[in-house]
Amino acid sequence: MIAISEIFGPTIQGEGALIGMPTVFVRTGGCDFRCSWCDTRYAVDPAFRADWQAMNAEAILVEVSRLSGGEPILITLSGGNPALQPLEDLLKLGHAQGHRFAMETQGSKAQPWFAELDYLTLSPKPPSSDMPFRRERFEACLAAAGADTQVSLKLVIADETDYQWAKSLAADYPDLPLFLQPCNPTPATPEQPEREADIQTLNAQLRWLVERISADRWYRPRVLPQLHVLIWNNERGV
């Protein structure tokens, strides 16, 4: 069984390589990380386990199909860390129904079924998250994805230290499409579910990042906002 925090959509992928793509999100419950600025703690902290549902692949796809109006769609697996879940059957059955699959993970755990994904976003965590980067685990994820899965690197940047870390990490993986995403310093939290994102601050951070890469003559990354935050602020389920 798969621990599910929420299934929602259709919406658009708001981040990274597939930004703007219509998709249904399948958010799993449980994470091996506790990032300082995590915007989905309700899918991380076991205190919210009672809100998660154990579902099998068939039941998840019934809900996706209800949301998509019976049409095949891009299914985005996120979390929590979806790599902690047994998702092989979901990929097999979903593909047989014509869906495609993208997944977001921090790269802390590799699974053989990464090779069955259409897209994999690896989002290792910068110093500001207070989480470690374990290179051998990240590289195990790359190896598991293999040649048939489109892998990209999406790095969250909160400050200059994160920026320097990102530049150095990215240099070690020159062939990966690279996306830089400003950190939202005021995500909604279980304590403050109505907390607003400050769009002015996010825009200033975005501008800083563009100016930063330009000043460095670093022309490789694409700098993107969290589009869903610009559209819906910190709302959940969009």
Ligand SMILES: C[S@@+](CC[C@H](N)C(=O)[O-])C[C@H]1O[C@@H](n2cnc3c(N)ncnc32)[C@H](O)[C@@H]1O
């Ligand atoms: C909520 S995580 C879930 C998937 C997986 N655990 C991971 O971190 O990649 C999805 C994406 O949101 C990003 N994210 C989480 N909190 C954020 C914040 N406050 N500002 C910007 N991005 C954030 C993560 O870095 C990750 O790229």
Ligand SMILES: Nc1nc2[nH]cc(C(=O)O)c2c(=O)[nH]1
């Ligand atoms: N629209 C939208 N795009 C997203 N991209 C990554 C998300 C996530 O929480 O993993 C997310 C999300 O929650 N909503």
Ligand code: SF4
């Ligand atoms: S790895 Fe992802 S879901 Fe887990 S705490 Fe960090 S941002 Fe949140």
Ligand SMILES: [Mg+2]
């Ligand atoms: Mg999110």
